[in-house]
Amino acid sequence: MTTPYPADRAYPADGAYPADAAYPADAAYPADRATSGDRADEVAETSVGELIGNISNDLSQLFRQEVELAKAELKQEASKAGKAAGLLGGAGFAAYLAVVLLSFAVVFALSNVMDPAWAALIVAVIWAIIGAVLYMNGRKKLQTVDPVPRRTVDTIKEDAQWLKNPTG
Numbered sequence: 001m002t003t004p005y006p007a008d009r010a011y012p013a014d015g016a017y018p019a020d021a022a023y024p025a026d027a028a029y030p031a032d033r034a035t036s037g038d039r040a041d042e043v044a045e046t047s048v049g050e051l052i053g054n055i056s057n058d059l060s061q062l063f064r065q066e067v068e069l070a071k072a073e074l075k076q077e078a079s080k081a082g083k084a085a086g087l088l089g090g091a092g093f094a095a096y097l098a099v100v101l102l103s104f105a106v107v108f109a110l111s112n113v114m115d116p117a118w119a120a121l122i123v124a125v126i127w128a129i130i131g132a133v134l135y136m137n138g139r140k141k142l143q144t145v146d147p148v149p150r151r152t153v154d155t156i157k158e159d160a161q162w163l164k165n166p167t168g
Contacts, residue, residue: 066156073149081145088138099127 103123110119 062159066152066159069155070149070152073152077145077147103127
C-alpha cells in the first residue's frame, strides 16, 4: 500500500500519532532542513548543458500539452457539430414526411377548384421557396461553428511571448 507521505520522513505504520509527539504546524521536519542546503548545492553545480537540456525537456513537455489541449478542443467542437448535424438530420426527415403528406393534401384540395396539374405545380413552387429560405438560414447557422481551437492559439501566443521575454 502506498501512502501520501514522503518517503524520507518517519511515520508510524498504523497511522496513529501520539498527541505529545506531534509537530507544531509551523515547524519544519528535520528532513526538510537537511534537504534545503543539498538542493542549493545541486543548483550551484548544475552545468549550462544540463540547464539547456532541462529547458529543452520543458519545452517539449509544453508542446505536448499544447497539442493535447488542441485535440481536446477540436474533439469538443466536432462533438457539438456532430450532435447538431444529427438533430438537423432527424428534423429534416420528419419535415420531409410532413411536406410530402401535406403536399398531397393541398394538391387534392386545390384539384377541387382547378386542374390537378396546376395544383401540383403551385404546391411545388411554394415548397421550393420554403426550401430556399431554410437552406439560407441553415448555412448561416453552420458558419458560426468555429473549427479553430481558440484557447490553444491563445496559450501558444502566450508561450511564444514568454520565450521572447521570460523575466517579465
